[in-house]
Amino acid sequence: MKYTLYLGxxxxxxxxxxxxxxxxxxxxLGVELEDMKGASCCGxxxxxSVSKVGWxxxxxxxxxxxxxMGNDFLPLCNGCHLSFxxxxxxxxxxPDLKNLIxxxxxxxxxxxxxxxxVVHLLEVLxxxxxxxxxxxxxxxxxxxxxxxxxxxxxxxxxxxxxKVDDPEDPRKLDNLIKxxxxxxFDYPEKIDCCGSQLAVASGRTTLKIAGDKxxxxxxxxxxxxxxxxxxxxxMYDGRQRAIKGALKDSSLDVxxxxxTQLLGLALGFRPERLGxxxxxxxxxxxxxxxxx
Amino acid sequence: MADSDEREVKFxxxxxxxxxxxxxxxxxxxxxxxxxxxxxxxxxxxxxxxQMIGKVALGKNEELLKGEAxxxxxxxxxxxERCQEEISPYDVILILRNLAYRAxxxxxxxxDDFVKGVKETGFxxxxxxxxxxxGGRVTRSDLGLPEVLGPxxxxxxxxxxxxxxxxxxxx
Numbered sequence: 001m002k003y004t005l006y007l008g009x010x011x012x013x014x015x016x017x018x019x020x021x022x023x024x025x026x027x028x029l030g031v032e033l034e035d036m037k038g039a040s041c042c043g044x045x046x047x048x049s050v051s052k053v054g055w056x057x058x059x060x061x062x063x064x065x066x067x068x069m070g071n072d073f074l075p076l077c078n079g080c081h082l083s084f085x086x087x088x089x090x091x092x093x094x095p096d097l098k099n100l101i102x103x104x105x106x107x108x109x110x111x112x113x114x115x116x117x118v119v120h121l122l123e124v125l126x127x128x129x130x131x132x133x134x135x136x137x138x139x140x141x142x143x144x145x146x147x148x149x150x151x152x153x154x155x156x157x158x159x160x161x162x163k164v165d166d167p168e169d170p171r172k173l174d175n176l177i178k179x180x181x182x183x184x185f186d187y188p189e190k191i192d193c194c195g196s197q198l199a200v201a202s203g204r205t206t207l208k209i210a211g212d213k214x215x216x217x218x219x220x221x222x223x224x225x226x227x228x229x230x231x232x233x234x235m236y237d238g239r240q241r242a243i244k245g246a247l248k249d250s251s252l253d254v255x256x257x258x259x260t261q262l263l264g265l266a267l268g269f270r271p272e273r274l275g276x277x278x279x280x281x282x283x284x285x286x287x288x289x290x291x292x
Numbered sequence: 293m294a295d296s297d298e299r300e301v302k303f304x305x306x307x308x309x310x311x312x313x314x315x316x317x318x319x320x321x322x323x324x325x326x327x328x329x330x331x332x333x334x335x336x337x338x339x340x341x342x343q344m345i346g347k348v349a350l351g352k353n354e355e356l357l358k359g360e361a362x363x364x365x366x367x368x369x370x371x372x373e374r375c376q377e378e379i380s381p382y383d384v385i386l387i388l389r390n391l392a393y394r395a396x397x398x399x400x401x402x403x404d405d406f407v408k409g410v411k412e413t414g415f416x417x418x419x420x421x422x423x424x425x426x427g428g429r430v431t432r433s434d435l436g437l438p439e440v441l442g443p444x445x446x447x448x449x450x451x452x453x454x455x456x457x458x459x460x461x462x463x
Contacts, residue, residue, distance in 0.1 A: 012415065013419050014417070016422065016430065016437060020437060036441075037441055038443050038444050040410070049363075049399075050403050052387070104456065108445070108448060108452070157368070157369035158369050158373055158382075193366050197366045197367045200400045200402035209332075277425055280423075
């Protein structure tokens with residue numbers, strides 16, 4: 001299984017924990033990753049809000065490079081994944097738009113045909129590697145720990161364009177958590193938004209939206225929250241201290257992990273190889289417990 | 293107006309008409325599933341996708357284009373997912389943002405930073421040294437992550453993006 005790896009802005013510039021844990025764990029599961037040359041931003045959310053053509057140009061540009069490379073295309077970010085899937089959908093439906101985009105791409109010697117297969121990390125792990133393979137490789141099963149599953153909006157909606165998981169009852173991340181020997185259970189806020197895309201317009205509202213969910217997760221007795229999305233992670237982990245301040249809730253302390261960080265710990269990798277020193281939420285207690 | 297400008301404006305208008313075509317008071321029965329699913333409606337008084345769709349259906353776009361509300365959607369897509377009539381407030385809001393930007397109305401200044409970043413490096417943001425939990429700074433190379441290679445010919449790339457993305461009066 002070989003994939004073209006697309007990092008995207010947030011991952012390559014600051015969310016190193018996701019990238020490091022993906023690069024570390026995937027080869028152990030038989031997944032080979034090939035880096036891109038000449039990649040750029042996918043256009044979401046910067047360009048989709050101000051220039052639809054610019055957005056589709058940027059997404060199609062990366063897809064065109066991926067087409068040349070030939071592998072299935074694996075973006076690490078939920079936002080990028082949706083951006084690529086949406087662009088493919090709209091360019092397929094509108095030949096005029098596809099032609100317009102290709103006239104821009106030609107200037108760099110690129111051409112978009114729309115034949116690359118875009119896959120989500122959850123699909124690679126759940127549908128292609130599989131829970132059985134993951135369970136079979138465990139060195140340190142995460143027994144006795146309960147994690148809240150947060151797949152993130154852009155992984156599951158809109159269901160008429162992408163089919164990563166069920167839009168109202170997503171299960172794949174839950175199954176993957178269980179494959180590590182940990183527990184998970186449904187909670188009412190599971191498919192709720194992290195609010196990160198509102199940060200550009202209203203920082204305060206963003207913190208409130210993310211904080212409500214963190215408080216709920218804590219109240220249900222979860223030991224931590226798990227996601228694969230860098231935007232959501234950045235909100236729940238990186239902004240958790242700001243959320244505590246905004247909500248005036250000093251007791252709010254929810255350890256937040258990328259799924260691949262937990263996977264890496266369960267596979268026996270050292271925490272620093274998984275970028276766990278970068279998590280800003282209080283993860284030390286759980287990491288020590290798993291490493292014992 | 294340059295040819296590519298004309299094509300873009302035509303394209304945005306076409307998208308809006310597609311998104312709202314056949315949409316009127318009879319199609320949108322104002323059931324409110326979009327608003328009840330909306331995370332922003334809970335927090336910001338007056339943000340209401342159901343009312344937005346009502347206004348667009350009546351052709352009252354101007355007020356929406358000039359207001360702040362269209363910029364406060366989180367793009368969670370629940371409204372699009374749950375609408376029984378296949379109306380997508382999410383798509384309508386993003387098209388309205390495009391129109392407001394081209395018309396030179398106010399928009400959050402962060403979007404200028406995004407576009408600037410893309411033009412400078414190919415990405416919204418370049419690799420940073422990030423703070424670890426113990427306060428120490430960590431770079432990509434500290435973690436053994438490969439160097440990020442953006443567009444090979446940045447000048448050419450920048451020219452293409454410049455040719456496509458044009459704000460209204462503000463820039």
